[in-house]
Amino acid sequence: MHPVMKLVAQRLALGILLLFAASVLIFAGTQILPGDVAQSILGQSATEKTLANLREQLGLNEPAVTRYFKWLFSALQGDLGTALTNGADIAESLGRRLKNTLFLAACAAVVSVPLAIALGLIAVRFRDRWPDKLISALTLTTISIPEFLLGYVLAYFIAVKLGWAPSVAMINDSMSLFEKLQAVALPVAVLTMVVLAHMMRMTRAAILNVMQSAYIETAELKGLSGLEVIRRHALPNAIAPIVNVVMLNLAYLVVGVVVVEVVFVYPGLGQYLVDHVSKRDVPVVQACGLIFAAVYIGLNMVADIVSILANPRLRHPK
Amino acid sequence: MMRIPPAAAIGLFFTGLYFFIAVFAPWIAPYGMTEVVGDVWEPASRAHWLGTDSIGRDLLTRMIYGGRTTIFIATAATAISFVTGAILGFTAAVIGGWADQILSRLVDLIMSIPTLIFALVVLSVMPVNTLTLLLVMGFLDATRVYRLSRAVAVDINVMDYVEAARLRGEGRGWVIFREILPNALSPLVAEMGMRFIFMVLFVSTLSFLGLGVQPPEADWGGIVKENKDGIIYGIPAALVPAVAIATLAISVNLVADWILTRTTSLKGGRG
Numbered sequence: 001m002h003p004v005m006k007l008v009a010q011r012l013a014l015g016i017l018l019l020f021a022a023s024v025l026i027f028a029g030t031q032i033l034p035g036d037v038a039q040s041i042l043g044q045s046a047t048e049k050t051l052a053n054l055r056e057q058l059g060l061n062e063p064a065v066t067r068y069f070k071w072l073f074s075a076l077q078g079d080l081g082t083a084l085t086n087g088a089d090i091a092e093s094l095g096r097r098l099k100n101t102l103f104l105a106a107c108a109a110v111v112s113v114p115l116a117i118a119l120g121l122i123a124v125r126f127r128d129r130w131p132d133k134l135i136s137a138l139t140l141t142t143i144s145i146p147e148f149l150l151g152y153v154l155a156y157f158i159a160v161k162l163g164w165a166p167s168v169a170m171i172n173d174s175m176s177l178f179e180k181l182q183a184v185a186l187p188v189a190v191l192t193m194v195v196l197a198h199m200m201r202m203t204r205a206a207i208l209n210v211m212q213s214a215y216i217e218t219a220e221l222k223g224l225s226g227l228e229v230i231r232r233h234a235l236p237n238a239i240a241p242i243v244n245v246v247m248l249n250l251a252y253l254v255v256g257v258v259v260v261e262v263v264f265v266y267p268g269l270g271q272y273l274v275d276h277v278s279k280r281d282v283p284v285v286q287a288c289g290l291i292f293a294a295v296y297i298g299l300n301m302v303a304d305i306v307s308i309l310a311n312p313r314l315r316h317p318k
Numbered sequence: 319m320m321r322i323p324p325a326a327a328i329g330l331f332f333t334g335l336y337f338f339i340a341v342f343a344p345w346i347a348p349y350g351m352t353e354v355v356g357d358v359w360e361p362a363s364r365a366h367w368l369g370t371d372s373i374g375r376d377l378l379t380r381m382i383y384g385g386r387t388t389i390f391i392a393t394a395a396t397a398i399s400f401v402t403g404a405i406l407g408f409t410a411a412v413i414g415g416w417a418d419q420i421l422s423r424l425v426d427l428i429m430s431i432p433t434l435i436f437a438l439v440v441l442s443v444m445p446v447n448t449l450t451l452l453l454v455m456g457f458l459d460a461t462r463v464y465r466l467s468r469a470v471a472v473d474i475n476v477m478d479y480v481e482a483a484r485l486r487g488e489g490r491g492w493v494i495f496r497e498i499l500p501n502a503l504s505p506l507v508a509e510m511g512m513r514f515i516f517m518v519l520f521v522s523t524l525s526f527l528g529l530g531v532q533p534p535e536a537d538w539g540g541i542v543k544e545n546k547d548g549i550i551y552g553i554p555a556a557l558v559p560a561v562a563i564a565t566l567a568i569s570v571n572l573v574a575d576w577i578l579t580r581t582t583s584l585k586g587g588r589g
């Protein structure tokens with residue numbers, strides 16, 4: 001087998017193993033209490049009878065290992081069980097919300113990725129001069145404010161004071177694409193600002209790293225202009241690290257979505273998760289946790305595979 | 319007298335100010351924490367510098383007590399995270415072999431799940447109180463400290479003076495605390511600033527989601543949650559914590575940067 005394929009296959013296998021281990025961890029995380037899960041869900045005032053019922057419903061009378069494998073196998077078959085709070089089928093409500101969340105994340109990615117790369121390039125071109133300093137001061141500020149506050153700052157100034165966009169992002173299937181885009185404008189802006197800062201800083205670092213190579217100095221010495229050096233020599237060599245940066249930040253985006261959805265009352269997976277954490281609805285929390293972990297692990301895996309594929313040194317076996 | 323660059327001086331000043339307010343909150347705050355002193359969402363006035371909150375409590379007072387809670391939790395969680403992370407990281411580096419493998423793979427695994435998601439999963443079954451919050455935040459964050467301290471300790475572990483200590487028969491405890499710890503301190507201290515900021519953001523986020531500090535206690539995230547409904551009526555009370563969190567985070571960052579450059583330049587290392 002070609003060595004690159006072998007490396008990719010190894011990384012895929014590692015990803016699957018990691019996902020499996022993560023499912024164990026998520027399951028164990030909800031069993032972590034020394035006491036009784038049923039008791040902590042229902043609180044101190046629960047009667048013996050309701051406790052016994054809940055234990056039966058959660059299958060708590062069986063050993064944890066049996067429960068884990070039952071849960072895993074039915075999850076693999078697309079059956080995530082039913083929610084404790086309203087008895088609804090989890091897979092069904094989850095699917096709809098996952099679609100909304102992915103829509104939001106995709107919009108944010110489409111806006112933020114090109115913007116981050118462009119800003120990163122500008123920061124490198126004008127390194128240590130005012131554009132670079134301005135960009136890095138702005139990004140430091142957005143990193144220092146948590147997502148939810150950024151959300152309210154934007155909602156206050158743009159939605160309420162200026163009235164340019166709605167302050168809550170309700171969407172449903174009957175809306176046209178344009179209406180949906182208008183509804184998610186603010187949450188997308190917040191997510192963009194949050195991810196942009198990280199992505200831009202990492203892009204800047206990646207390109208600066210390339211800029212210190214000898215061939216860049218040669219290009220400068222033969223008289224190419226600053227932007228030309230970046231476009232012809234630095235950018236092609238920086239693509240692999242940049243793709244890596246983008247993937248890592250998309251993984252970060254998936255988590256940022258949780259908080260932003262709560263701020264803008266967006267009917268997505270994150271809000272579903274947070275709602276059910278406070279209701280102590282363990283099956284829903286496990287299912288959501290598993291999906292978030294899967295997306296996160298998946299994107300990280302893609303990032304690694306891209307950097308394996310983009311490394312020309314690995315293409316020619318010695 | 320050493321020279322302090324202006325950026326670091328500003329950072330030190332604000333960091334010091336916030337900690338001072340946090341410690342002496344009961345003496346500084348003009349009203350009681352849960353005392354209702356006026357109408358709902360009064361605008362700023364001479365009596366209430368920041369106005370009042372969603373049920374008529376003085377917002378400045380809430381912010382002062384909120385800062386106390388936020389800073390206390392962030393500091394304690396950072397301490398837990400550093401003690402666990404650093405001890406485990408050093409131990410893994412010194413013992414090596416299977417102990418290192420097991421710990422490192424376990425940390426990889428925990429880090430493969432986003433911190434917030436894992437915290438939410440665990441908090442869904444844990445009783446919500448300050449101790450749980452501290453432990454969950456501290457242990458989850460310890461994974462990052464573990465990686466750093468292990469990496470630093472692996473480098474130090476092969477130094478001649480560590481070898482010398484081993485040869486004269488010192489135990490692992492001595493090697494970890496008397497040889498590695500003092501030499502690994504400066505990168506760890508610089509990292510501590512970053513971890514502290516992360517903790518401030520983390521506890522604010524959890525409280526905002528209603529899973530952190532419980533009312534009537536409040537931290538900055540909780541104050542946002544209490545006042546968020548005012549936003550659509552054009553009442554900016556929920557934005558006040560944004561300013562507080564951002565200034566605290568930026569000033570701690572400035573201080574951490576300064577410490578990092580100072581300690582590395584002392585050693586003549588990377589500037």
